[in-house]
Amino acid sequence: MSDINSTKPRTLGRGICIITGASKGFGRALAHKVSHSLEPRSVLLLVARSGTLLQEMKEELQSFTEEQQLGVHCIAVDLSMKEGVDEIVRVARKEAVNEIEHVLLINNAASLGDISKFGSFTDPNEVNSYLSLNVSSPLALTAGILQVFPYRTGLRWSVVNLSSTFALQAVPSWVLYCTAKAARKMMFTVLSNEEQHIKVLSYSPGPMDTEMQKDILRLTGVNNHPLPCQESVGKLMKLLLDNDFSSGAHIDFFDV
Amino acid sequence: MSSTQCTDLGRALCIITGASRGFGRTIAREMSGLVKPGSALVLTARSGDDLRSLEAELAESEAGRAGLVVECVVADLGQMEGLGSVVRASKEAFSEDIDHVILVNNAASLGDVSRDAKSFTDMAEVDSYLSLNVSSSLCLTASILQAFPQLPGLRRSVINITSLCALQPFRSWVLYCTGKAAREMMFRVLAEEEPDLRVLSYSPDKCLYCPVQPVLTIGHCIVPGPLDTDMQKVARSRTADPSIRKSFSDMFAQGQLLTCEASCAKLMKLLLEDSYTSGAHVDVYDL
Numbered sequence: 001m002s003d004i005n006s007t008k009p010r011t012l013g014r015g016i017c018i019i020t021g022a023s024k025g026f027g028r029a030l031a032h033k034v035s036h037s038l039e040p041r042s043v044l045l046l047v048a049r050s051g052t053l054l055q056e057m058k059e060e061l062q063s064f065t066e067e068q069q070l071g072v073h074c075i076a077v078d079l080s081m082k083e084g085v086d087e088i089v090r091v092a093r094k095e096a097v098n099e100i101e102h103v104l105l106i107n108n109a110a111s112l113g114d115i116s117k118f119g120s121f122t123d124p125n126e127v128n129s130y131l132s133l134n135v136s137s138p139l140a141l142t143a144g145i146l147q148v149f150p151y152r153t154g155l156r157w158s159v160v161n162l163s164s165t166f167a168l169q170a171v172p173s174w175v176l177y178c179t180a181k182a183a184r185k186m187m188f189t190v191l192s193n194e195e196q197h198i199k200v201l202s203y204s205p206g207p208m209d210t211e212m213q214k215d216i217l218r219l220t221g222v223n224n225h226p227l228p229c230q231e232s233v234g235k236l237m238k239l240l241l242d243n244d245f246s247s248g249a250h251i252d253f254f255d256v
Numbered sequence: 257m258s259s260t261q262c263t264d265l266g267r268a269l270c271i272i273t274g275a276s277r278g279f280g281r282t283i284a285r286e287m288s289g290l291v292k293p294g295s296a297l298v299l300t301a302r303s304g305d306d307l308r309s310l311e312a313e314l315a316e317s318e319a320g321r322a323g324l325v326v327e328c329v330v331a332d333l334g335q336m337e338g339l340g341s342v343v344r345a346s347k348e349a350f351s352e353d354i355d356h357v358i359l360v361n362n363a364a365s366l367g368d369v370s371r372d373a374k375s376f377t378d379m380a381e382v383d384s385y386l387s388l389n390v391s392s393s394l395c396l397t398a399s400i401l402q403a404f405p406q407l408p409g410l411r412r413s414v415i416n417i418t419s420l421c422a423l424q425p426f427r428s429w430v431l432y433c434t435g436k437a438a439r440e441m442m443f444r445v446l447a448e449e450e451p452d453l454r455v456l457s458y459s460p461d462k463c464l465y466c467p468v469q470p471v472l473t474i475g476h477c478i479v480p481g482p483l484d485t486d487m488q489k490v491a492r493s494r495t496a497d498p499s500i501r502k503s504f505s506d507m508f509a510q511g512q513l514l515t516c517e518a519s520c521a522k523l524m525k526l527l528l529e530d531s532y533t534s535g536a537h538v539d540v541y542d543l
Binding site for chain 1 (some may be wrong): 433
């Protein structure tokens with residue numbers, strides 16, 4: 001059904017879009033898609049550990065981004081380190097001088113952790129390290145970027161938490177992953193309650209054909225019949241462009 | 257499921273964290289009266305003085321005079337040595353006669369409730385919070401379950417002291433809500449993995465703030481206020497949200513906080529009946 005009142009395609013506006021875990025899988029596919037919905041003089045901040053892969057992406061995007069006047073910054077950092085989060089905030093701050101209409105932060109980076117029985121987790125260093133990357137880091141990053149771009153009239157603010165059905169469902173041998181996803185879901189819901197001007201979305205992307213899914217198959221033998229991640233990216237884009245989700249909602253790929 | 261209520265928790269090894277004050281201290285007292293002779297309590301906290309005074313009090317109690325063993329372990333559960341010392345003390349306190357191992361994950365902290373999520377730019381602060389409130393209970397539980405594996409004739413119960421905050425978000429309480437939500441999921445996974453293990457997430461109070469409506473249960477009139485502890489004292493003086501803060505202060509001023517004894521009585525009843533669904537969230541007002 002076409003909207004006869006719309007004369008131009010919907011966009012995300014002139015924005016700064018930060019994507020963590022941007023070098024592979026969902027994050028990488030999202031970066032490609034998002035760049036097509038950002039208006040000229042937008043900026044894309046791609047964050048991952050691998051400078052090489054990020055640079056490769058930047059080159060892939062180059063002709064398009066040049067034509068569309070999109071700035072692309074590759075930030076090769078480890079998000080489990082405070083310095084990594086601080087570096088992203090620093091780069092974002094430099095971009096804050098430009099008039100932007102939309103801040104879009106995609107908390108996508110994550111790890112599976114050791115998929116093992118509960119009883120194996122006797123080392124606090126292992127658990128702390130896992131929670132640091134998967135829970136503390138997205139909170140500190142989101143807070144840091146919020147400090148750089150405080151709300152003002154005319155500024156659209158969107159935060160996405162890449163979630164999972166495992167945020168809701170307790171799965172044997174998946175204590176680390178389930179715990180972190182449940183923590184993140186609550187964390188972002190509290191944020192949505194506190195910040196009336198930010199739209200917060202927890203998006204559960206469904207099983208996708210990524211390296212993470214290959215790891216899952218190798219480690220657990222479970223085949224989740226993954227779909228191409230472009231499909232899931234498409235649904236997230238629709239949610240962001242329609243922009244009529246309730247802030248704080250947890251939405252699954254299969255519900256869109 | 258048996259409908260006859262046990263009057264005791266068996267010959268038990270009870271390990272209680274955060275036992276020096278508040279709800280943990282009350283649990284230690286109440287459990288000591290419900291375990292059979294030959295039982296042992298391992299009480300841990302960071303504060304040695306408070307633990308020792310509790311130890312002395314328990315030694316003088318009826319159970320103490322009947323031979324209840326009480327071991328106090330001053331430990332930081334966020335460190336391997338701290339965990340190790342609690343596991344060692346538990347193994348030493350264990351005897352062949354013990355038929356029930358009970359682990360109460362009670363130790364927790366509030367986090368800074370005067371600030372919104374957007375102020376938590378310091379990863380170290382969040383890491384430290386999660387270490388105490390999430391990692392330490394995972395690692396302690398895992399270590400205790402390894403130390404006391406499933407055996408015929410041995411019951412094992414794991415209790416997670418939780419909160420409504422595990423289920424509902426509250427403004428300016430991001431750390432506490434996040435930690436409690438994490439723990440609740442953690443213990444649900446445990447319950448799924450170990451069907452022979454009894455796992456209970458018990459919320460000692462329910463309302464963060466709500467209109468006063470007394471709830472009647474087994475002859476006791478329990479006012480639905482928050483639990484009366486040092487943690488609540490901090491909460492009512494520091495919560496950023498003014499309406500929540502006022503609500504807490506009003507309830508405190510009107511004597512409407514729930515006593516630890518009243519809430520603990522409900523927890524003991526749940527453990528004695530032993531009919532809760534493993535992994536479930538049960539609060540003091542659930543009938």
